[in-house]
Amino acid sequence: MYTPGMETSERLIESTRRLLWERGYTGTSPKAIQQDAGAGQGSMYHHFRGKPDLALAAIRRTADEMLAKAEEQFAGPGTALERISAYLLRERDVLKGCPIGRLAQDPDIVADPELRRPVDETFDRLRGRLAEVLTEGRERGELGDTLDPEDTASTVVAVLQGGYVLARAAGSTESYRQAVQGVLGLLAAHAAA
Amino acid sequence: MYTPGMETSERLIESTRRLLWERGYTGTSPKAIQQDAGAGQGSMYHHFRGKPDLALAAIRRTADEMLAKAEEQFAGPGTALERISAYLLRERDVLKGCPIGRLAQDPDIVADPELRRPVDETFDRLRGRLAEVLTEGRERGELGDTLDPEDTASTVVAVLQGGYVLARAAGSTESYRQAVQGVLGLLAAHAAA
């Protein structure tokens, strides 16, 4: 992943992002990061205090990117259901899984409050924005009054995260697609009711 | 975890089951297993060919146990919705996550077809049984005709798996509860329609 026109610290963060996604925190060694970034031991420990410090920088950047991409669909045109549908069905590297959700399974991430915070915040903001979209849809009469926006927002995020899990287990994106179609079908039926 | 009245190979499997749940495959070392089980290196390599072989035995047992516990709710009394509700709301170690779903995030598990197979099969059977329960509910008129049992079954499994992810990220079971309430609410609205 060596990229010539990029600062060493920048390259280290980008390599860490990629390796955290592929192998998780426990499975990613400082040595692997250094090799991937084309940097020596000394460089890494000059720019970062250690593995957790570097991981924190990488996680924050990935989290910001994820929320920005989600906002593209949430703030887009269409009904609430159309925007949520666009979000769930947009092109994704389903078999690679969610770069943030993956970290929630890592015991070393969950055990460290500094590292867990950006993961928690990411899901909290996603859920919050989805709840706003759903509330809007209910006010516009696109969805029934009985729908609980907060609970349903959590459900949508959970279907996304769980869909990733099923797809990786199966080695196929089909189960992700099914899970998404299922929840969209339930939401559509609710709208019609 | 040393348990006196148990065969060494039995203790090794039980320790592996617990450590795989807590730390995942990559994060679990043979040495840690041996110490937990109170067995030496030689014992482990006498009974098992290595780490993957021992992990396979542990995963199979956990998978069987999971499916058996799920069947208790699926085969129980009540409507389809009541049985699915009982399944999702039964007592669970939510913050510890799903011992099988956790493995789907592990690159070394996914990369090894022998180790991935039991994980995939577990979800496939869960999804299959849920689809049967939903089909039954539709035939009995408990659920609307527009509901797709296969897709919805995937959705329910995904909500469960995703709920675990959200709960671990938040360090609280609340988001799991919300995600489950959300999908049950959508299913209930569908039933009423």
Next chain:
DNA sequence: GTCTATAACGTGATAGAC
């Protein structure tokens, strides 16, 4: 800012004694 050297310890496995 970057590099190499070194260190103390862990990993996954084999060999062979008991």
Next chain:
DNA sequence: GTCTATCACGTTATAGAC
């Protein structure tokens, strides 16, 4: 069947030269 010894290599970091 169980144990300890040994091995080659990886991990996470520190020290200090360039």
